[in-house]
Amino acid sequence: MEYESVIGLEVHVQLQTKSKLFCGCLVNFGAAPNSQTCPVCLGLPGVLPVFNRQAFEWGIRVALALDATVGRVMKFDRKQYFYPDLPKNYQISQYDQPLARRGALTIDGEGNSKRIGIHRIHLEEDAGKLLHSTDEPVSFVDFNRAGVPLLEIVSEPDLRSTEEAYQYLVELKAVLQYLEVSNCNMEEGSLRCDTNVSLRRPTDISLGAKVEIKNLNSFRAVKQALEHEIKRQALLLDQGSAIALETRLWDAKRQRTESMRSKEDAADYRYFPEPDLVPFVIDSNVVEQIQAALPELPAQRRQRFQSVYQLSAYDAHVLTQERTLAELFERTACLCQKPKAVANWIMGDLLAYLNAKNLALDAVTLRPEWLAQLIGLVDDGTLSGTMAKEVWGKVLERGIEPAVIVREGSLQQIVDVGLLEHLADSVIREYPKSVEDYSKGKANALMYLVGQGMKRSQGKANPQQMTQLLKRKLDELRERITGRVTE
Amino acid sequence: MGVVNTETVKHVAALARLHLEGQALEQIAAQLDQILGYVQLLQKLPTDNVAPTSHVLALTNVLREDTPAASLSQDTVLTLAPERHPPFVTVPKVIETSS
Amino acid sequence: MSVDSLAALTIHELHSLISAGKIQPQQLLEDLLERIEYHNGRLHAYLSVDPDRLHRQLEDQLRTRKAGRLAGIPITLKDNLCVSAEEITCASRILRGFRCPYDATVVQRLREEGAVIIPRANMDEFAFGSSTENSAFGGTRNPWALDRVPGGSSGGSACAVSADMAIAALGSDTGGSIRQPACCCGVVGLKPTYGRVSRYGLVAFASSLDQIGPITKDVTDAAILLGVIAGHDARDSTCAPVEVPDYVSTLQWPVKKLRIGIPKEYFVEGIDTEVKAALDEAVRTFERLGLVCESISLPHTPYAIATYYLIATAEASSNLARYDGVQYGYRSATNLRQESSSNGLLEMHRRTRTEGFGSEVKRRILLGTYVLSQGYYEAYYLKGMKVRTLIKQDFDAAWSRCDVILTPTAPTPAFRIGEKLENPLQMYLSDVYTISANLAGIPGLSMPCGFSREGLPLGMQLLAAPFKEQKLLQIAYAYEQATDWHRRKPTLSRQQIAQSK
Known part of the structure; x- marks a missing residue:
């Protein structure tokens, strides 16, 4: 019943x-x-x-x-x-x-x-x-x-x-x-x-x-x-x-x-x-x-986050459940003026990190400035999304600001095209089998080669750039081979 | 006579963590009965519209500021205890459930 | 009595002598200890005395303190007042061996005035009693007649002051425990207004009734001691922030035209004829002094004892719940570990309390637990609190007609040892005159006003409105000046002591 x-x-x-x-x-x-x-x-x-x-x-x-x-x-x-x-x-x-x-x-x-x-x-x-x-x-x-x-x-x-x-x-x-x-x-x-x-x-x-x-x-x-x-x-x-x-x-x-x-x-x-x-x-x-001195309560803050920062009801709810989380969001959002990005970083990687480690927010050293800085580094192209995630993980782990991590680990993306070409060429040289597979039309051969290229760059290459570069070179190669055969 | 019986006294003794049996129980029940019998004289007094007095002084709102003060040392506290296992005071095992 | 002993003197006499450099505090302490050593075996006013510790305390006191109102003067404490590092038992087995880690507020104030603290005056166990027979370590005898009780529960303090085994003492009064033994022993006892003196460090009997007060050889000493211990204390929420007047300099204020009320309800059946005669004589003395005496009514007097025993036992049952063998004091020696029964803790609690408390304590705990238990609260405890209101209102109304109220302190002179032990209700009824002051929270003073044919002290009680201790003392002082009861001392000859054995 x-x-x-x-x-x-x-x-x-x-x-x-x-x-x-x-x-x-x-x-x-x-x-x-x-x-x-x-x-x-x-x-x-x-x-x-x-x-x-x-x-x-x-x-x-x-x-x-x-x-x-x-x-x-x-x-x-x-x-x-x-x-x-x-x-x-x-x-x-x-x-x-x-x-x-x-x-x-x-x-x-x-x-x-x-x-x-x-x-x-x-x-x-x-x-x-x-x-x-x-x-x-x-x-x-x-x-x-x-x-x-x-x-x-x-x-x-x-x-x-x-x-x-x-x-x-x-x-x-x-x-x-x-x-x-x-x-x-x-x-x-x-x-x-x-x-x-x-x-x-x-x-x-x-x-x-x-x-x-x-x-x-x-x-x-x-x-x-x-x-x-x-x-x-x-x-x-x-x-x-x-x-x-x-x-x-x-x-x-x-x-x-x-x-x-x-x-x-x-x-x-x-x-x-x-x-x-x-x-x-x-x-x-x-x-x-005492009534007059009451702080803003979660329900009120939820409303405000939706109207001021244009957050969804769900985001506002998650971000206001803990006072410290809400404060981190708001301070960061004010610093970088990108509330949606801030919300995503907090609700995604930060909460996942805390959950995985079973930590409370106040157990990690974290400043709103750091998250704002990280978002800025992604914006100006210094860091790729993947790299930013890695940097963020280290920020949480070590409690130091992103710029320091980026500097000491030379975690900047490779923007030098010559270096990228050099990497792509060496991959093509070392994996003739994959190159052949690609020329026979096997698309996943390209993914494999990109993976190898990224590995050699220690993750510092921009994956899209690497893909484009390799595809261009492989296509050129295929045309040259086909051209020779037809001659 | 007849305000309290030995059963009531036994129940009250259990609440107060006292053990009573046999003649001691009978005697104390009789004495309590006599005293409570005497107390019955209050019932004659109408008090429906009388407010109870739990404090004779009209003091209110006696507060202290939230200021920490020194505690006793652990050693002092443990030395007072009849049985201890530093840093704890020990008691016969407490069983959480009674079922 | 050895008239040459400094122990026979009062605080004010000794203070003059010490200030003038005529005697040394060491000499005073020696004299007092000698007197205690000589008489304590028979009178048992003290549960224990440690001369070495007292000498050390005096030396420390002399080294560190400037001259205070009690410089070098020993003050005796009832065994329910906490003194740091000293044993305190409340004359109960359950606290035997317990050394308190802190000073009561009154003890701090005595020390600040340079007093030497003599702890451990005998008492009824947890102050439950009117004869000091309920001490777990043996009763105290009345120095005026060794086969009689000294009254109680501050019987040890009163006996010591009377027998010159103390210069002055502090007792506690929940239903008459200062005034009644003072009466029985022929000395002055003052219960201050509830809230006049901090209760911090007084082992609680009934929290809404308890007060600490002086037991002294004369009214002047009572005024001095009250002045030292009275006043607001942040550690007691029920201690009133009321200014403390100079009780000593106002003693000699004129009493002419002050009005004394004599409640007719206090002079009914049960009062001893000699007590009655002594009170009549006191009235005549007051009239000679120019005071106006008139009959008043306190109509709810007949309900006071019943009300008191409901409220006092209810609060006591709760206050004494903490004695359970866990944190301090006595724990039943039974080896409970071996039993490994599921109720080992319950057994430990029960055995500790059953073995540790005496029968009067158990009786009151049971009574108090009963009146608070489910189904009885309204009929008993709540009823008691309501009647308490009526009793208080009686007094509130009386103050428009008189400045003080005069009553006997006890219905009879000190009774014989063992006389009332078998009948608790009879024992309770002997507190008839003193209990109302605790219920109403007003101050009360007992002082000697004559002697019975058998040579036992008789006492009268003066009551005043809240915080009017000054008026009580002033009138008591005028009476004391006009009489010489307070100068009489018990003749504690060896022969009399031998006879009593």
Whole structure:
């Protein structure tokens, strides 16, 4: 039977403030374990939290960018559960007076856009990290992450397919990056995601039993877990079985979800107002100021790229998905005034290179000036398309400007016609068999000879020029031979 | 009497990570029952239109600037821990699933 | 008491002597340590004292600090105030061996004034109690009668001040834990306004009720100590940015025509006749001093204890969740690795907490967990917060009629050791007069106002509007000048000590 999937996403994003949410410890991924903690984030006896102004303002910034209503007063609550990565055995979070509610994010489906509701946005502290020993029944705790500011963004169950869920995540990530509040690096855990999914027949109004899936460490995992879970639930429903209300874990190795706990014995978090923190009144002036200072968001930039640079909707979409990519495009386009060429270089070779190496854009040293320079070198005929690709690869590899690579590798095209003729003649001399084949009308013999000629030029010859030259010489030769025979 | 029974106390003890059984459980259940019985006197007081007080002071918006401060050394943190395997604090293995 | 011991003197007396160069701080510390060594075995006011460390601390202090308000003067701390590199246990097995890596804000402020910090005064475990009998390391005795409790939970601090084993002390007060032991031991105890003193470094019991305050031999010392520890602290979000007045120079301001309210709800059944008589006498003294005494009403008083035990235990259950054997303190010695059971961690948590906490702590954790748990929150915790509003409103209304409120500190003099241990509710009810001040967040001061026929100190409590500590101290000072209760000392003869054994 056909079912409609009803999906909601719960995204936790780490805010990249300088210091933690309630203490002065650095927020810095990759530090030595247990080296970025203090009495406050370790929850030692007697300590008290003090709220980070930057996290507060960034939280509001995200809420406004997501079109959410910022509460007049927000407060913190304690969410209580025992876990060894949670130093106080309660998490300072927000319960009934969160930072913001009722927002939305627009995603671009197959050409038609769709507004996905956002249920609530709240601030909370992150927990530490657990590692599990493989040979001993022990776990290791690193508290560095404890107290890092987290923003939890909970969507409404408005997503209807795995693809929509994926697009929501991509768009949300783009928005957060544009706001410069987080690097949204899933590998480093600065963006994390839980999802819930239920199935219903298209005619049903009420939702089916909701299954929550945790442990999704990449966008791909979200996709795969949802696909798997939708299939699993559909199969059960087809068999006439009921879906259990439960939390499941995604096992990426086995590519399946596994039951974690049922909702009946769900934790009793015993929320109550955090007595160590006072309420926070969100002044409408502050909201207006933050609103006014919002940067251009991905959707707005997409529109602008289409109208200003005459890009296609697709190009604009790809180029704006990451803020840094969009900025590279725009700066380069301004430098060389050839937006379409810039778009092609970025979307083609650059993204292919990054994908192949599994790198983020900021992992390579790259200046807009360099790409502009490269495009200029192609334009003035210094580099052929093939050579430019090679140079570009070296630019990305070594992080130096194209002109330097061109100079040091004498990667300029051979423009000396005498030298080209010399190359062509030597090829003709050395491959009499191919020359004969050509004279008998075998066209691919020419391609072979051109290939040999290019090889000898170490790629520096212009292939079209080489082809023309060889064809002229071979034709002349054939005429001479035929002429002799007829004489 | 009869506000809480031993089953409830057992459930609450599980939430609080305390172990109680036998006579100790009976005794503490009886004491809690007595105390909660006493607390019932509040139910006589109408409070429908009363706002709850979680802070007696009317302080709001107490914030700190986003300025980093010194952390404790790794050594200090690990020295506090009853069991450690530098650079980590160790605990009996945590099992992610309960099923 | 050896009258020639410097340990018997007050902060202000010692400060004059030290400033004038008449005595040396080393001599003072020697005298005090001698006194502690002599009496601590019987009274158990301190959980431990390390003379060498204290001497070193004094030397460091003398080398590095300029003369402050407490230069060279030892100040005793309850064992729930954090002192860098010192052990702190809150009189609980679960924290045994824990050396705190930081100083509480009050400790920093004491150091800045040149004080020598003597940590580890005994207390009820995690400040849960009114008798100091709940200390996991053995209770403290009342220096006035060794078979009696010193009150609690700051019983060690109050006992030490009373028995001249301390010059002055800091305690903490969540429901009366400074005032009630001060009353039982015949000394002055002041719980400041919530937010007057930073709680940073005070091991939390109930965060919305806890305050640190002085326990001293007289009102002047209370004013001095409060002046040192009070004031805004960026590390405590609930610490108010309210200016700190000069509590000492205003002590002698005239009290004539100031109004004292006497809440009728505090003088009903359950009050000891001798306590009642002492309060009546105090009223007459105040009237002689020109103050105006009149009856007022705090109608929600009968609900205070129930409200308090809901809020205090709920917050405590949460604050004490962190003691789980993972990061510091006690971890159950059971070798859980060998069991390799899937719930090794759960077992470790459970055993650590079950073995590490005493029975009163467990009782309160269970009560607090219960009132916050699903299905009970509205009926209990939320209800408690609402009644708290009503109790606070009672006081808000009272300040239009009076400057301070006069009540007994405790319904009876110090009770016998063991008398109330079996009945927790009875123990809770002994906090009846002190609890409301914590719920309303107002300051309260207890001072001696007489003695029972058996020679036990009786105490009265003065309450004032938020941040009106100055008024409390001023009126208390006027009373102290007119009486000599504060000059009496317990006669801790060897014979009496021997008899009690």
